[in-house]
Amino acid sequence: MMTSQNRIWTAALVVIGDEILSGRTHDKNIAQIASWLQVQGIRLSEVRVVADDMDAIAAAVNALRVQHDYLFTTGGIGPTHDDITVDSVARALGVEVVIHPEARAMLAEYYKDKQGGLNEARLRMARVPEGSDLIPNRMSGAPGIRHGNIFLMAGVPSITAQMLDGLTGTLEGGAPLLAETVGGWIKESEVADLLREVEQAHPECQIGSYPFFREGKTGANFVIRSTNRDALDSCVDTLCEGLGELGLDFTPGGI
């Protein structure tokens, strides 16, 4: 029987932004949200990066919100004309866009001493899909938005970090996925048989092999993942023994 401890909780992420698809901006939210989810015991299973386009956003939201326990979005919740995430999610859900009174109050407080005050553009940041709750953000006053299992976060990574901080410990998850890394100046093609055999002998573990070129040399890190600490440790030991038997130098923790 699946209990909430051994059931796998999954999340998907929709990154909204022409700036990522143009290559102009390197996304930092995927790694940030993935790492945060791991600690909550939730596995990031899929990411989609879509353009600033209502239909594209709504389609991605509707495809993913039913397939996963949680759906996050980043980007497009600011004050300008290209911030269309709230409207797109409302369309996906078939609900109205409304002004959230608490968000309006938070913005009014934040902007009361600032030039321009709570103008029309800034008030856009109080718009939410009807039925939403707010996710606090101490940095800029503008809150994130929660609607059911959907979480709308900022595009600016430092603001998203604040919103994640506010959500820490509030989402139900399972056992966190643990990981250990072993690396070395090893060609992965020399150890492919070993990796496959060790993984097969440890059914509760997955081994990923991540090659790289650095300082003109070939190396690889082998990442062993499991939700079971004992199984993970045993798998790491077996892999290290095998690398030693092949006469290869390796570094626990990876290089």
Place this chain on the structure above:
Amino acid sequence: MMTSQNRIWTAALVVIGDEILSGRTHDKNIAQIASWLQVQGIRLSEVRVVADDMDAIAAAVNALRVQHDYLFTTGGIGPTHDDITVDSVARALGVEVVIHPEARAMLAEYYKDKQGGLNEARLRMARVPEGSDLIPNRMSGAPGIRHGNIFLMAGVPSITAQMLDGLTGTLEGGAPLLAETVGGWIKESEVADLLREVEQAHPECQIGSYPFFREGKTGANFVIRSTNRDALDSCVDTLCEGLGELGLDFTPGGI
């Protein structure tokens, strides 16, 4: 009438990798491929990051290959057990996996002086979906793979760069999307009306507003995009005039 000059050519990218979804590795291929596509006159319209899972990869490939002119994948074409991209794409296409004789010859040449020679693991890198052509890669011997409008690239960014180099100028595209940036220590919520008005007055242009926090201060870059150089220049001029009229300092090229 749409000619090949003004028709918009689009591409999608499937990033294959548990290491991205775990947050362990920051993806660099999205920005690299996006920037390369821009120069080819092809627009990156969607990215999906999926797990090292045959069904997930095959589903993403089949959803995207018919919606776009080109489909790229990165990752999972190496010699180890977790490299399952070739098998997944073959499943998606309903074709067999075969050894490509030219790829086998390239690998035999590359590994002839290296320890272990062309072993079974390395020979995995000659496996392709039946009907594929090769994309040369001078760095590691292992080629990329082209099947119709699908391009299978490496996960290691420096190898993917080599493969893109080999493809440069070979894919049909349209007019490249041009971009100019204007930035300043400006709160985007102060200029939201201006941005919307300028964009509406220049129907061939899109304006994106990208706020940031840096050195403890709020700023924003405004990116104007168009395939028409004259329309782009006119839009930039109008935006700069508007910012000047509001008494705001700005920097052409962005900050």
